Amino acid sequence: MTELQVLSHIAVSGKGDELIDVRNLLQLVKLGVVLSGSKRSVFWHLYHAIGKLRKCLRSLSIRVTELTSNEEDDNMNIEEAPLIHPKYLQKLKISGLKYGLPSWIKKLDVLTKITLHMTFITDDDFKFLGELKSLSCLRLQRESCNENTLTFKKDAFQSLKFLDIECSAITSIKFVKEASPMLKKLVWSSTREQSLSGIEDLPSFRELKLTGIFDLQSVEQAMAANKNKPILVANPINA
Known part of the structure; x- marks a missing residue:
């Protein structure tokens, strides 16, 4: 049992006792948990387990279904839970937090892939994601973001190669000059009108896949202006 390397869909509820034995799986490479119950308790046990597995864990999935809280929990920042961050973590998926x-997350120096779903991140969250120096793949799924506009700025997302957006709250994506120098592919699906700017300046860009409501002519012009002549796959939806 202690040699187990993959453990997925572990239901953690109540006091988080389900994670007590997980802490001893010191060869565990991939962990997936589904959280419900007391907010304070489940996060305390989860973070304690992650700390114990900090040298072996490479992939972590956290899905929150339903957390109960009292007045004390509502005033608690989950950062109060003890955590020694998993310094070798490469993949992270968070849903429902x-x-x-x-x-x-800011301390995950080798994190290469992050997937967010129902996280309602703010502009501040987006900024610190841009500071992750090894992040090469970012997936923003349904209800992952509160912001309507994502602006990729110079010196942010320096290692990002693949961007996948499936969040209808996001209606505008902007790349300033010298932003995301490694970005090769953007996939963007939305049911709302989309605005995209700056792709003509992306030095490594190779492919754009758009599904939604957008100005096809302006997108084609921007793609043609990119020195790499990237591929465009367009799936327009009638407004």
């Missing part, structure tokens, strides 16, 4: 992204 509506309290903002945990700040310990």
